[in-house]
Amino acid sequence: MSDPLYYSLCAVLLFGVMAGIALLSRVKTASLGNGLSALCMAAAIIVVLRRYDLFSLGGLWICLIIGLALGLWGAAKVKMIQMPQAVALLNGFGGAASALVAAVYVWDRSPGNGFAYTAAALALAVGWLTFSGSMVAAGKLHNRIRQQPLIWPGHSPILLLCLSLMAILICLLPLWQPGRITAAVLLTLVALFFGIAFALRIGGADMPIAISLLNALSGTAGAIAGMTVNEPLLVAIGGVVGASGIILTQIMCRNMNRRLAEILTGATAISKSGGMPAAKSDTPPSAARETIAAASSGQAGEADVFAALQSARQVIIVPGYGMALAQAQHLVKQLSDALERRGAEVKFAIHPVAGRMPGHMNVLLCEAEVPYEQLYEMQDINEQFALCDVAVVIGANDVINPAANTAEGTPIYGMPVLKVAEAPLIVVCNYDRNPGYAGVENPLYDMKKTALFLGDAKESLNKLLQALAENV
Amino acid sequence: MESIWLIIIFAAATLAGYQLIRQVPSLLHTPLMSGMNALSGATVLGALCAAGAAVYSGSRICAYIAILLAMINVAGGFGVTARMLNMFKGKKEEDGQ
Structure with a gap:
């Protein structure tokens, strides 16, 4: 498939997805909007398969079909009251997938281009922390993990240390390509740990904010992964999802009278009434x-x-x-x-x-x-x-x-x-x-x-x- | 595609999405979120590229896992969104009777 044709198709599909989201803003048209978005996504998958000529890869089809079946099965089974944890779980999967895409790039390409490598490093960090954070959030929402904020001694310094480590590794990865696998593995571990540490500190009642934020992060991770593999449609859709998550996070913060910074640093008064929840x-x-x-x-x-x-x-x-x-x-x-x-x-x-x-x-x-x-x-x-x-x-x-x-x-x-x-x-x-x-x-x-x-x-x-x- | 274009696309899509999503009423926030969730599974596109370009068998397995996870995300997300929206819609039709 030639580039101009491919980019035109991407533009059309993106328009379809955007139209689908616009339709989601009214109850009457929302179902149609969801269907349109889903259709565009299916078409996008076919277009990408066609562009890279991947139809003959059997394993890929098996993964697509198993994923489709598992996803639809889960969607049919989940109870409405469990929706928050279901969304958190799916969010985590999206984040992990983006991180894996970046991991594949780092593994395969050496020497690679600096931009793509930087994007891959970022996607690894954001993707893995979205994954682990979402898993903890889902666990809390499902009552598998205590809902009260869990605060370790020195929690904030630990998180800050993780952030700095991630920043250093992200800078290092594109520059130090012989050690890229080591750096990527380290980055993965730090990001996974960071996600867990940060989600554990968020209380059960602040979860609407946490999952909105994780939603934004999973979109952003996707967009950055799209930059790594040079996939404009993924970049665009990831950007839209990121924006949506940010809006919902803002709305939730405003209505709960919390500042995002307070929630992220665990500075909430929730633990005072421990017995009640x-x-x-x-x-x-x-x-x-x-x-x-x-x-x-x-x-x-x-x-x-x-x-x-x-x-x-x-x-x-x-x-x-x-x-x-x-x-x-x-x-x-x-x-x-x-x-x-x-x-x-x-x-x-x-x-x-x-x-x-x-x-x-x-x-x-x-x-x-x-x-x-x-x-x-x-x-x-x-x-x-x-x-x-x-x-x-x-x-x-x-x-x-x-x-x-x-x-x-x-x-x-x-x-x-x-x-x-x-x-x-x-x-x-x-x-x-x-x-x-x-x-x-x-x-x-x-x-x-x-x-x-x-x-x-x-x-x-x-x-x-x-x-x-x-x-x- | 030039890197700069990818960044421009990202910025433009974020702004456009921001404008679009601000209009969604809070009644529909849960379906909106699960729909967005499904869209974040668009990373399956990246995973497909990665699988196609994978050099080592190890990295190909990684790409396959990514496809699997992203596809669960896509199908699950659109599935639950459709279920919720059908509830909203179904009620309206009953009212009309």
Whole structure:
């Protein structure tokens, strides 16, 4: 295939991928966009096979087909609540693949061209640290690794040392070609270690930011690998993916009120409330039965709540990750249906960082068949809390904590929160009343207009459902 | 291709991507992310080049592993994205009934 033809095809395919991404920005066209991107990717693979005349390499086909089968099998099997770890895992694979591409180049080409060698060195570093970092992130999200930040003595100096070592090796690799294999192996080891060390220090609640960042890194690794092997389409697509990861990282940081630098250096206050995340994620829901007896010791009585829900016109439901952990999303949908049957209008208020990855809560609710028209983003619903009759909170804490507006010096101060506190009646179905991941007490629980239903969200929701089923 | 062009392409694609992706609403951020994830598997293109040009059998095996991993990334990424988007879409059609 001649160069001009090849580059024109690349331009067309890139345009297709970009159009696919543009279509992803609206629900109606998103499926089409995804299909278009996938089609362009398939076409790109064929074009590259054709250009380098690789059709006859049997092993290559076997790898492509096994990869395709494994990928599709995994995609069909994964549960929606496991999406964050699935994405982290796939991210890691992408990073490792980019690093291996660079490794092959370094192994084979000597003397090679300086630009390609420098790019290969960079791709090795970024690719391997993306791989190991993603594996740790996936482990944390899957509860195989403790979610609390693990901070070693001298953690920051160790990371800094790794970074300097990587920088030196990256400079050395193109200059010292006889020792290139040694340098590449060293670089690989340091980058792998760096990824692990840096991901271990990130807490479970900061994972939406971490996986956005790793996503950006895997794209960048791909782009740099593309520079190594002189593959313009890969460079371009890698750049787009990198940009997307950066945007999501920015959005997540803004909405969690964290600076990226703080998260990377582990300077978060999360470990203060060590007991809480463990209690929330490790205890099976069934063990919560006795706590429910102590429920609603609070202010607004159960009877008031039931009466209010029975006659409510406007209800806003605020789901949090606790709902997902209790797997209560289908009951939430039933609650919403029951309220609607009684003539209420039900809206769902979704905080941008609800869940464990950007947009996660929307996907979980959508799986429970809540129509996406009922899902409202924070800025669209925040003014409506004052106007609604009842706000029902299910497994959300930090994102509704009014202390974010007042408690200066706490980690959540200044974080945008859902204005649940403005609702005339607040029903909270949370596991317990401990502080959330941020470790800040929630004054909402002590308000006169708040009714607490502590314990397993499923049982609390069943109570509410029963009340709604009575005297229809 | 000249190295300078590759760098220009990288910069231009990053800027263009930034503009495009800013428009995606947070409702769709999880599918966006998994879709981007699938695209980062574009490194399979690099892996194919590498496999074609590999000199030693060891390096060829490396390239094959890269193809395998990148392909899992591509197929898995597009697969989960399609699954999620179908959920969104399926709901809408039901509403219409």
